[in-house]
Amino acid sequence: MANEHKWGMVVDIDRCTGCQACVVACQAENNIPINEEKDFLSRRAKQWIRIDRVWEGEWPNVKARFIPILCQHCENAPCEPVCPVYATYHNNEGLNVQVYNRCVGTRYCANNCPYQVRFFNFFDPEWPSSLWNQLNPDVTVRSRGIMEKCTFCVQRIRRAERTIEGQRGEELSDQKLKEGNFMPACVTACPTDTLIFGDMKDPNSEVSRRSEDPRHYKLLDKLGTDPNVVYLKKVDPHVVEEAHD
Amino acid sequence: MSLKMKLIPLALGGLLTTAVLVLVAIFVLRAWWNTPFEVFGFGEAPEQPIAFPHNQHVQIDGISCAFCHRNVTEGDAATILPVEGCLFCHATIQGDQAPPEVAKVVAYFNENRPIDWKKVHRLPDHVQFAHEPHIRFLTQVQGLSIEQSCSTCHGNVREMVEVEQVRSLKMGDCVDCHRNNQVFTENKDITDCTTCHY
Numbered sequence: 009m010a011n012e013h014k015w016g017m018v019v020d021i022d023r024c025t026g027c028q029a030c031v032v033a034c035q036a037e038n039n040i041p042i043n044e045e046k047d048f049l050s051r052r053a054k055q056w057i058r059i060d061r062v063w064e065g066e067w068p069n070v071k072a073r074f075i076p077i078l079c080q081h082c083e084n085a086p087c088e089p090v091c092p093v094y095a096t097y098h099n100n101e102g103l104n105v106q107v108y109n110r111c112v113g114t115r116y117c118a119n120n121c122p123y124q125v126r127f128f129n130f131f132d133p134e135w136p137s138s139l140w141n142q143l144n145p146d147v148t149v150r151s152r153g154i155m156e157k158c159t160f161c162v163q164r165i166r167r168a169e170r171t172i173e174g175q176r177g178e179e180l181s182d183q184k185l186k187e188g189n190f191m192p193a194c195v196t197a198c199p200t201d202t203l204i205f206g207d208m209k210d211p212n213s214e215v216s217r218r219s220e221d222p223r224h225y226k227l228l229d230k231l232g233t234d235p236n237v238v239y240l241k242k243v244d245p246h247v248v249e250e251a252h253d
Numbered sequence: 254m255s256l257k258m259k260l261i262p263l264a265l266g267g268l269l270t271t272a273v274l275v276l277v278a279i280f281v282l283r284a285w286w287n288t289p290f291e292v293f294g295f296g297e298a299p300e301q302p303i304a305f306p307h308n309q310h311v312q313i314d315g316i317s318c319a320f321c322h323r324n325v326t327e328g329d330a331a332t333i334l335p336v337e338g339c340l341f342c343h344a345t346i347q348g349d350q351a352p353p354e355v356a357k358v359v360a361y362f363n364e365n366r367p368i369d370w371k372k373v374h375r376l377p378d379h380v381q382f383a384h385e386p387h388i389r390f391l392t393q394v395q396g397l398s399i400e401q402s403c404s405t406c407h408g409n410v411r412e413m414v415e416v417e418q419v420r421s422l423k424m425g426d427c428v429d430c431h432r433n434n435q436v437f438t439e440n441k442d443i444t445d446c447t448t449c450h451y
């Protein structure tokens with residue numbers, strides 16, 4: 009089956025201010041219940057995208073570094089072969105897919121994920137009644153006992169395909185995605201354009217161009233997971249480069 | 254009484270229990286794979302707050318499906334007109350067949366209340382279905398009319414007094430159709446899980 013797209017993302021860490029707008033947008037878009045303090049303390053908070061904060065240097069010259077971490081949609085995903093029921097697989101659009109209705113909750117995938125971006129529903133999700141009408145009808149509310157993770161907002165991609173390709177009969181491009189507000193929620197929310205989403209197969213797309221940037225690297229590249237999320241290194245002339253493994 | 258005589262009621266009881274269990278198993282299996290048997294209210298049309306006869310409106314009055322279910326050619330949900338929509342006609346038409354039912358519609362309008370229609374075709378939350386692409390496919394590729402497109406899944410609503418579900422609408426039902434029609438959508442893998450599940 010011919011296929012046109014390979015969705016990917018570029019994260020330019022040099023631009024990230026750690027504002028957490030992406031986290032909030034993701035939470036709202038994908039029906040993720042509100043993380044309370046006790047959820048974090050019990051390590052059961054669900055954040056499909058999170059901002060990891062790293063302190064660099066010694067006081068008083070300490071610097072805060074932020075890095076948004078989401079599902080890397082690895083081409084050789086460690087989470088996929090361990091699933092006994094094929095609930096997670098790689099589709100031919102470059103997405104690492106979690107099929108909620110197949111998942112039986114073994115949690116092997118989360119154990120095998122080196123990026124810690126898979127979250128298990130230990131409880132049924134709950135929202136205060138004032139937020140019931142805020143739930144996104146395009147996204148499944150995951151019940152207790154199944155795994156969930158970033159989908160690259162596949163509901164928006166599907167909607168873009170329906171409206172742009174289907175109704176208007178036009179080619180799906182980055183520009184069209186952006187105009188129609190079909191980018192993933194984190195990308196639309198990012199005020200500094202840290203997150204860039206698009207089609208890696210299209211040589212003219214912004215992601216393809218930016219992923220060729222000399223600053224590019226991939227998280228935990230030595231593991232050979234071949235992620236579809238490319239990071240661009242922070243530029244700071246005052247910091248002596250340390251060797252990264 | 255001999256031992257044999259004592260065992261007869263026991264054997265009969267065993268037979269009866271087995272028969273009941275087999276019947277229950279048949280019912281559950283049929284409901285699992287297809288639609289349940291129409292007994293004890295299972296698989297029957299739900300009772301609506303207003304007895305809305307589709308056959309009267311579609312067959313006799315000749316109203317198109319998309320007139321009341323306006324969003325069907327544009328969006329995910331087919332939607333139903335608000336009460337004001339019913340009053341397009343029923344402000345003047347009092348209904349020869351069932352005036353009390355029409356009076357109920359007017360009462361809903363006067364009390365400024367939405368009608369609490371019961372959903373007939375239910376899908377689980379983890380299934381995302383959009384009407385628009387299906388209607389688009391059936392009308393543009395298969396060349397059906399809007400009414401015929403609707404009937405593909407919803408059955409002959411034209412002649413139904415109470416609308417009931419006619420197809421099982423289980424995953425096998427959906428996938429059958431998606432497999433058979435994959436040739437028409439060469440670029441997209443429409444049997445991919447993320448077509449419906451996300």
